[in-house]
Every structure is written in C-alpha cells, then in structure tokens.
Amino acid sequence: MTMHKFFTHVPKDSMALFAKRDPLARGFDPNRLRGILTALIVDPLAARDVVDMGLEIPIFYESFADRGPASLVAMHETILQWLESGYRERGPGYAMAAVSVWNRRYAAWLAVGLLRRIILMFQQEGRALQYGDGIVSSVEAIEQFLMIKLSGAARWRKTWPLRSAVMSGLTAEESMLISAAYRLSLFQDFDETNYSSGESLCVDLAENSIVLLRSRFGRPTPRNGDRPAPAVVLDAFRDAAFSFPG
DSSP states (O other): OOBOSSSTTSBHHHHHHHOOOOTTSOSOOTTHHHHHHHHHHSOGGGHHHHHHHTOOOOOOHHHHHTTOHHHHHHHHHHHHHHHHHHHHHTOHHHHHHHHHHHOHHHHHHHHHHHHHHHHHHHHHTTOOOTTHHHHHHHHHHHHHHHTTOSOHHHHHHHHHHHHHHHHSOOOHHHHHHHHHHHHHHTOOOTTSOOTTTHHHHHHHHHHHHHHHHHHHHOOOOOOTTTOOOOHHHHHHHHHHHTTOOO
C-alpha cells in the first residue's frame, strides 16, 4: 500500500477519495482536514464502499483514541503535518482554524503550548516580557481548565492580572499576545459550536504568538509556498499534541 507523500500515515488512494482539493479554493484549502482525517481512519480496503454508500465516518478525537495508541499517534502526526502544510502555504491561521473546527480543546491546547514555548524562550535568553508572570498564570489557568481541573471562578482569579496588562502601554506585539491569551482564558465552553468565539480565539493566540516570535527573535515571516514553518513552532505544536489530555 502506497502512502501519501506528505501525509505519511494516510494511504494515497484513500487520500484521493476523501480529500480531493476544492477546484474553487485557491492554494491551501482549510476544509480538507476533515477529508484527510477520514482517509486516515477508514480501512483502505473499504474506502471505495464508504464513498459509494455516502457513509459519514466519525473522526472525533475519541474515534482515534478508541482504536489504540498507534491510531492516536497517527492522528497527532497527521494534524502536525496539516499545520506545517498550512503554515507553509498560507500562514498559521488557516490551518489552526480547521483544527479548531474539528476539536476546539485540541486547538486551544496547541495554541497555549506555543505560547508556553515562547515564554520559555524569553526566559532562556534573558529577555524582558512585560507581565510575564501574568501570562504564565494565564497559560496555567487555560491548561488546567482544558484538563477540567479548574473551575471558571478560579480561572478568573488566576488570569485577573492580565486585565490591567491588556490596557497598559505595551509594544504592539505584546499587547496583541496578552489580549489573545486573556480572551482565551475567559472562554467558557470549549465544546460549544460558536465559531465567532472559540475558533477565532485559538487562531488569534497562535497567530499573535508567532507575530511576537518573529518581532522579538527574528524568526522569518511565512510567505505563500516559499518558507517553511520555524522549527520552534512545529516543535511546540508537537510537544503540545503528544501531551494533550484527551
């Protein structure tokens, strides 16, 4: 069985059946993630029958977890490859938005993991990050909430220092990052379906983290199709993906 060249856990023939590019989409198509995950989870010997019968295949996180550790690893790797592909072609927001539609808690976990990595980089290089303690508090609060270990009231108390930080005189990049972290920290329900709140918050945090990374550490700006994602971004996403609490 031949696997896809880029999405290395997905059979090539299944990819062709479930994840065809939309001819009306220019370049990177964020709607393909569902098809890619379907191609990943469906038995390749049954793929043609699934398509012909118009069956809707569950592709929830639990759908992969129930199949065992190898299936979960393949899912993580495929989503990471999706993020790398999206970053290369259109920037992080497009790919992260699709992950958010699939699983908002997962996308939030990745975005917070990237923010935590950037905070660590500031600490390691001895650079000042205004309201750094408040941002760390926010990261911890969001992580504990996503792990269902922190109530809404406790989360509010832990992230309160960010409220004054959002309104203070920061650099533009710091202001955007803190604002995104603060708004995500106040989000109430990562399982509800309102795109304007959940998905956009995950996208904003990831994009603003990368803006700050670029401005303060000189990492390159992605341009359509000609720049790979910085290794630090992919490494942060990878560490976060494989530590996702499920």
